[in-house]
Amino acid sequence: MRQLSRLLHYVKPYTLQLVASVLSMAVVGLLDAFRVLLIGPIFDRVLNPSSQARPITLFTLPWSRHAVYLQQFVPAHFQNAWTVVAFALVAATVLKGVFDYSGTYLVNYAGFGLITDMRNDLYESILRRSAAFFHRHSTGTLLSTIINDIERVQFAMSTVLAEFLQQVFTLLFTAVVVVLLGGKLAIVLALFVPFIIASAMKIGRRVRRTTRRGQDKLADIQNILHEAITGNRIVKAFSMEAWESARFRAAARRLFRANLRSVAAAAISSPLMDIFGAVAIALLLLLGRDQIKAHVFTAGTFLAFIVAVFKLYEPVRKFAVFNNNFQQALGASQSIFEFMDVEEMVKESPAAVPLPPFSKSLRFENVSFAYAGNGEDEPKQVLHGVDLEVKAGEVLAVVGSSGAGKTTLVHLIPRFYDVSAGRLLIDGHDVRDVTLPSLRGQIGIVTQETVLFNDTVRNNIAYGQPQVARDRVLSAAQAALAHDFILQLPEGYDTVIGEKGVRLSGGERQRIAIARALLKDAPILILDEATSALDSESEALVQSALANLMSGRTVVVIAHRLSTVRRADRIVVLENGSIADVGTHEDLMNRLGTYRRLYDLQFVGEWSGTTP
Secondary structure, eight states, X not given: OHHHHHHHHTTGGGHHHHHHHHHHHHHHHHHHHHHHHTHHHIIIIITOTTSOSOOOEEEEOTTTOOEEEGGGGSOTTOOSHHHHHHHHHHHHHHHHHHHHHHHHHHHHHHXXXXXXXXXXXXXXXXXXXXXXXXXXXXXXXXXXXXXXXXXXXHHIIIIIHHHHHHHHHHHHHHHHHHHHHHGGGHHHHHTTHHHHHHHHHHHHHHHHHHHHHHHHHHHHHHHHHHHHHHTHHHHHHTTOHHHHHHHHHHHHHHHHHHHHHHHHHHHTHHHHHHHHHHHHHHHHHHXXXXXXXXXXXXHHHHHHHHHHHHHHHHHHHHHHHHHHHHHHHHHHHHHHHHHHTOOOSSOOOTTOBOOOOOOSEEEEEEEEEEXXXXXXXXXXXXXXXXXXXXXXXXXXXXXXXXXXXXXXXXXXXXXXXOOSEEEEEETTEEGGGBOHHHHHTTEEEEOSSOOOOSSBHHHHHTTTOTTOOHHHHXXXXXXTTOHHHHHTSTTGGGOBOOGGGTXXXXXXXXXXHHHHHHHHTOSXXXXXXXXXXXXXXXXXXXXXHHHHHHTTSEEEEEOOSHHHHHHOSEEEEEETTXXXXXXXXXXXXXXXXXXXXXXXXXXXXXXXXXXX
């Protein structure tokens, strides 16, 4: 019920359209029932030339025995039975078509509108999650929720809802016709109602469970697809096409079995309704035969009654299918709302204030950090009691073995994660007490894995600043030593560079990322130096661009190259999540500690030109 109430919450902005569609569908149901009432007059009057020329009775009210005549609904100048019935039939059909069209359009307007709002809310919710959220949930799972689960809900709240409203009013008004025409015979149908409701509820619960499992298996397939497509070069390099194909086939087989279980649960509803309907109509035929002999019914009236029962049976049969669709939507919405309701690990305080322009220092005070465990796993402690101050304008290099906590340390500065203990201060302001946009607006980041978008060169450089002047984009590209190669591209700055910048070389991608950071012009720069995979010429260009980028800024750099280490004002050595040493290159070399060991392992060959 909670999921249903949340779905209905999204209907509020479209209440007017939904109410109008309900009224339109009510008219459709009324006109549908009215056409069933015309069957009696067609057989008793139009197809019976010997009948007397008297008013055509549609039905008689059971409580007052008052007769309602067809002539009351047609123009007075129509007197012939065929003319009266034909006009009523054609007029009812035309009006039904008009209201059916308007009702279907309006309910789909409301359905697609609420789904659009839900999709936007889900995407925004996921987009604002901390980095820890994306560590816990795979890309395939997130894509499956945004696309497949939303699609399930969309189908139920648009196409299915439109037909449901039409059928529910058809059921209501046809039920009235059945009671008016059949009288006591209608009681036979009421005996089947409890069995129909109980079976539909039981089937619906099973459908919801099996649908959720099917959606989870589909998420597994999307995850495999994403990994294989984005990592296609590695797959080819290791000749793993057969293995990836087998992995995909196994996942597809699991999805196949899950879908079959869902179909097995849903498919039983329609035959079950058929059985209930067949038994009910057989009983009515048995009882109706005696009623016709006793002249309680005319043949035409009883035929109209039986047609009304068949008409009544159709919505009941469809309601089982509708229930299955709505249960599938509820199952899909469970995953949607779970992602929306995930407790955010990095929250902006309600009392947060904008961070003033950076001018003094960046300080870590007894900072510790642990990655949250998954399920029963213990939290993984990464940083322990880090005390460190970086002065404005200082270049600080962070070195250490793999897994020492270098990347985690710098990711605490823009609050990708929050410290587990201690404080991180910028000019004396705890980063947890300032607004996230004001904090991240003063931090530029160039990551080791260059992130570019499938857009033009210009838009990648101006990311986050779409209205920036073209001259500033050109200046940033020139400072990043990217201007010349950009001009050689087919359409210059308007060239689309492909997903992740696949149409550029590694060095060109790095220089575009550096140009983006230059254009942002943030006073604090986080740099995960990534030149180790570049050739000598590209590395030289990137190093020159980095020098331009670092000029006049406070820089915290994860150093991989000797040139960067020597350029730093201070070097911090991390070991097992703690600061093992701090100092200049010369100081640390003389202490014969961790830095000297790392230097001998990594840098001596580069420094001396010999193999260590």
